[in-house]
Amino acid sequence: MTGLVFAAIIVVAAGTWIARGVRTRAARARSRSGPGSSLDMAIAVRSFDEIDATLGARRCHCGARLRATGEGTRHVGSHRYRFARLACDECEEETTLHFDVSDVRH
DSSP, X not given: OHHHHXXXXXXXHHHHHHHHXXXXXXXXXXXXXXXXXXXTTOEEOSSHXXXXXXXXXXXXXXXXXXXXXXXXXXXXXXXXXXXXXXXXXXXXXXXXXXXXXXXXXX
C-alpha cells in the first residue's frame, strides 16, 4: 500500500514538472514571436520616451523584470530602427526588442 501511494506521488510530481516545462516553452515562443521580436515586427514609436515606457513595462516570460544590457541602431533602406538587449536576472533568458524610429523627429 505504501508503495502505491509513493508511486502516485511520483506520477503527480512528474506530471507537474512536465506541465511547467510545456508552459515555459510556450511562453518563450510567444515572447520570441511577438511585437518587437524582429525588424519585421518592430514596434513603431513616435518618441524615445515610448521606448523607455515599453522597456519599463516589459516582463520576462517567467514574470520577472528585465534589465537592459545594451542598445543600438540599425538602418535598412529609409527605415531607422533602435534595438535594446534585455536580460532576466531570475531565469537568465536574454532577448532583443526592436523599435521602428523612422517617425521620431529630433
